[in-house]
Amino acid sequence: QSNLHREYKLLEVDVNYQMAKYILSLAESNKSIPNCTQCSASLTIPEHIYTAEHITCQYCQTINTYEPGTYQRMVGTFCAEHLARWEAQDLLIEELEIEAQLNYLRDDAYQKGKQRLRKAHQAYSEKYLAELKKFKPTLDTEKELTIAMRHF
Helix, strand or coil, X not given: CHHHHHHHHXXXXXXXXXXXXXXXXXXXXXXXXXXXXXXXXXXXXXXXCCCCEEEECCCCCCEEEECCCHHHHHHHHHHHHHHHHHHCHHHHHHHHHHXXXXXCCCHHHHHHHHHHHHHHHHHHHHHHHHHHHHHCCCCCHHHHHHHHCCCC
């Protein structure tokens, strides 16, 4: 049963990664460069903008509202998490293997296994959050790590 659980988790990570890559490619190919509403100059859009933002024109200083397209919004909501999980999947595999071994341990060995599981989960969470931060630069990884470690 633990092998089935492990394989299901890895399949889920793989399928979501494939979808995220596809959506990311659509977002890149459908990216448009908006113009300033005042002077019509091309606006410089920061790389990781997935929600509506106010962008200041570098020429006339007019504040413009940038509305990303549907695919760009999906990158920020769906793709970022799944691409980050994919990058951290080696540590997820390690965590799942330790978790499966816990079912066969007793007493002191069980407690040591729980400690190993906590360390594995922390390592996975740290790598996942570091990858997620590439898409969400304002992410507070310390806070998110604290939340991820609460149930361990």
